[in-house]
Amino acid sequence: MVFHAKRVFFRRIFLLCLSAMALVFSPVYGREITQDFQKYESYKQNLREINQKFYTSRAYEGDPGAQYNLGLLLLTNSLELKKKALEWISKAASQHYAPALHTKGMMATQSKWPGLDINQGRKYLAEAAQSGYRPSHLALANSLVFQSPVMKNLAIEWLRKGARLKDNKCMAMLGRAYDLRGFMNERPANAYFWYTLAWFNRNKSIKTSLIRLASQLSKEERDNVGFLLESHFELPLEVIEYEYGQIFPPLVKS
Numbered sequence: 580m581v582f583h584a585k586r587v588f589f590r591r592i593f594l595l596c597l598s599a600m601a602l603v604f605s606p607v608y609g610r611e612i613t614q615d616f617q618k619y620e621s622y623k624q625n626l627r628e629i630n631q632k633f634y635t636s637r638a639y640e641g642d643p644g645a646q647y648n649l650g651l652l653l654l655t656n657s658l659e660l661k662k663k664a665l666e667w668i669s670k671a672a673s674q675h676y677a678p679a680l681h682t683k684g685m686m687a688t689q690s691k692w693p694g695l696d697i698n699q700g701r702k703y704l705a706e707a708a709q710s711g712y713r714p715s716h717l718a719l720a721n722s723l724v725f726q727s728p729v730m731k732n733l734a735i736e737w738l739r740k741g742a743r744l745k746d747n748k749c750m751a752m753l754g755r756a757y758d759l760r761g762f763m764n765e766r767p768a769n770a771y772f773w774y775t776l777a778w779f780n781r782n783k784s785i786k787t788s789l790i791r792l793a794s795q796l797s798k799e800e801r802d803n804v805g806f807l808l809e810s811h812f813e814l815p816l817e818v819i820e821y822e823y824g825q826i827f828p829p830l831v832k833s
Contacts, residue, residue: 638667643676650679665692672703677712680704684715688722697722708737716741717748742773747782750774754785758792767796768803775808779823 631652637645650667653660671679680703686692687700701722708715716737723734735756741749754773757766771792774785796804805816808826812819820826 638670641674643671643674643679646674647671647676647679647682651682675706675710677707677710677715680707680710681712681715681718685718688718708740711744713741713744713746713749716744716746717752720749720752742776745780747777747780750777750780751782751785754788758788767792768800768807771796771800771804772807772811775804775826776811778826 631649634645634649634652638649646667650664650671653664653667655661655664668679668682672683683692683695684700684703684705684707687695687703688697689700690697692700701719704715704719704722708719720734720737720741723730723737725731726734735753738749738753738756742753750773754770754777756770757773758770759765771789774789774792777785778789808819809816814822
């Protein structure tokens with residue numbers, strides 16, 4: 580009986596799928612989809628033109644935000660438009676506008692900005708990071724991390740600066756730095772600490788790493804994690820869990 584019920588259920592699902600495909604590929608319904616898509620494309624193009632006119636007038640007035648946004652709008656595969664786009668982004672960067680500095684640095688480190696090498700790109704990223712622009716810390720660390728030991732230590736320092744700005748991606752990467760063998764001196768307690776901070780700051784991508792590490796930590800290492808958390812928050816562990824939620828997985832403090 581159970582097998583028969585399952586067979587009937589899956590047969591119904593199969594028939595529903597066939598009906599849906601028939602609707603999608605029918606001449607009438609397919610024509611409507613095409614028309615709706617064309618309307619959407621036309622609306623998107625009109626909005627793009629409106630934005631471009633708005634940003635252009637403000638860009639010529641010297642507004643770095645408008646210059647940057649205009650540059651992004653013009654950044655296409657067309658060589659002529661791309662050249663203009665880079666000019667506008669560069670003008671915004673020359674006014675120390677952090678998103679423009681970040682974009683210029685990123686493109687340079689990826690060899691996508693003519694005339695700039697990776698080291699020059701890092702300088703733009705560093706300037707953006709020093710102004711407090713959070714994405715630049717992680718980008719700068721990623722460009723340094725697989726270089727010499729000195730560069731690796733510099734990458735860790737930029738990650739720490741990003742973590743102090745509550746960038747949960749920097750926290751997660753610091754966790755991986757102490758977690759991965761051969762990257763830093765393997766320190767499970769430090770890795771667990773940074774993963775936990777990332778978790779507290781809504782980075783759920785490290786959940787499996789937390790679970791794995793929790794099963795590997797000794798009692799002494801768990802106590803070290805508790806100490807690191809209490810030092811960071813300057814609060815007892817019980818208060819930290821009350822304020823931020825239970826450490827995941829639960830960390831037992833004896």
